[in-house]
Amino acid sequence: MSVDKLSAYQTLYTCLETVAKLMAPIAPYYADRLYTDLTAATDRADAESVHLATFPISNETMIDASLEYRMKLAQQITSMVLSLRKKEKIIVRQPLQSISIPVGDAERQNGIEAVKQLILDEVNVKELNFVEGNGMLVKKVKCNFRTMGKKFGKLMKSVASAVEALSQEQIASLESNEWLDVTIDNGEMVRIESVDVEIFSEDIPGWTVANEGSLTVALDITVTDALRTEGVARELVKRIQNIRKESNFEITDRIVVELTRSEQTDKAVVDFADYISTQVLANEIKTVDHIEDGVEIDFDDYKIYLKVQKV
Numbered sequence: 001m002s003v004d005k006l007s008a009y010q011t012l013y014t015c016l017e018t019v020a021k022l023m024a025p026i027a028p029y030y031a032d033r034l035y036t037d038l039t040a041a042t043d044r045a046d047a048e049s050v051h052l053a054t055f056p057i058s059n060e061t062m063i064d065a066s067l068e069y070r071m072k073l074a075q076q077i078t079s080m081v082l083s084l085r086k087k088e089k090i091i092v093r094q095p096l097q098s099i100s101i102p103v104g105d106a107e108r109q110n111g112i113e114a115v116k117q118l119i120l121d122e123v124n125v126k127e128l129n130f131v132e133g134n135g136m137l138v139k140k141v142k143c144n145f146r147t148m149g150k151k152f153g154k155l156m157k158s159v160a161s162a163v164e165a166l167s168q169e170q171i172a173s174l175e176s177n178e179w180l181d182v183t184i185d186n187g188e189m190v191r192i193e194s195v196d197v198e199i200f201s202e203d204i205p206g207w208t209v210a211n212e213g214s215l216t217v218a219l220d221i222t223v224t225d226a227l228r229t230e231g232v233a234r235e236l237v238k239r240i241q242n243i244r245k246e247s248n249f250e251i252t253d254r255i256v257v258e259l260t261r262s263e264q265t266d267k268a269v270v271d272f273a274d275y276i277s278t279q280v281l282a283n284e285i286k287t288v289d290h291i292e293d294g295v296e297i298d299f300d301d302y303k304i305y306l307k308v309q310k311v
Contacts, residue, residue: 013038024050066111073108073215074115074122077101080210080217081123088208088221092124093238094231098220099123100207102131104176108215125219137209137218139171142198151196158184163192175199175214232264232299233272239297240280243308254311257285260294260304283311 020035028051035050046053081099085092099119103109109130112119116128131137143160152159162182166174174180178194194214201209206222223231240257249255257280259265269276269285276285294305 018056020050021053021056070111070115073111074118077119077217078122080212081219084208084210084219093234095227096125098127099125100129100131100218102216137201139201141166141171144196148196159190229268229271232268233276237276237279254281254283256309257282258288258291258307260291261287262304265304
């Protein structure tokens with residue numbers, strides 16, 4: 001056995017043993033069986049049971065804070081985009097063109113750039129672009145009267161008017177600094193803190209916007225003909241895979257696919273023939289005028305019939 005392969009096995013063994021120890025408090029019997037199977041050939045004193053072993057101790061020198069920061073950004077942005085899709089009732093199988101993110105500091109932009117492809121793959125969007133400042137987004141600020149009322153008392157009405165009149169540059173400063181000094185109508189200077197207000201972005205034509213803390217994400221929800229065709233191709237793949245599963249085909253079985261002609265699906269089959277064939281292991285995809293015993297497939301405003309046969 002090569003040194004590299006041996007090292008890989010040792011790493012896997014160590015990981016599995018650690019997993020068994022970590023799950024022992026919540027799955028004692030399964031964890032014990034996994035652990036004893038792993039250690040059966042050893043003569044270690046703790047090999048008899050996982051419950052006699054030492055609980056793993058974290059090695060904080062192995063923590064990659066930068067990686068954790070990047071992954072947190074990836075999870076946050078992915079969650080926001082998926083929420084926007086859900087709000088607009090656009091399924092994830094339908095590709096979209098672009099995400100735009102205003103970035104105020106280089107660290108955040110570099111962090112997002114490092115996980116950009118991961119985000120795009122998860123949310124099925126083609127591009128992720130950074131916007132200088134907040135140029136393409138119009139932001140508004142809403143006061144939290146419950147907390148600000150206690151701070152400003154009788155001045156609250158004047159403070160609210162000043163907050164509503166903030167410029168985009170002032171809002172950007174409030175976001176980045178987490179505070180902003182403003183002058184109210186009696187000439188007095190007051191300090192507005194970001195924890196006491198809600199900063200949100202207004203949707204712009206063709207886009208939908210989400211905010212979470214100081215992070216803003218804008219999603220282009222325009223579905224072009226090309227994107228719609230690709231979405232149909234992805235939907236066909238899903239439907240064919242369902243038929244394969246219901247027919248109890250083996251995962252390696254090759255198939256021939258027939259589907260009735262339709263303007264929408266015909267273009268998808270032509271433009272994405274290689275993609276569909278690769279995904280469903282089809283030797284051939286044929287469009288025909290009529291299918292006797294096909295499966296009816298409903299789309300939003302039309303339906304076709306599909307037949308899948310094992311080669």
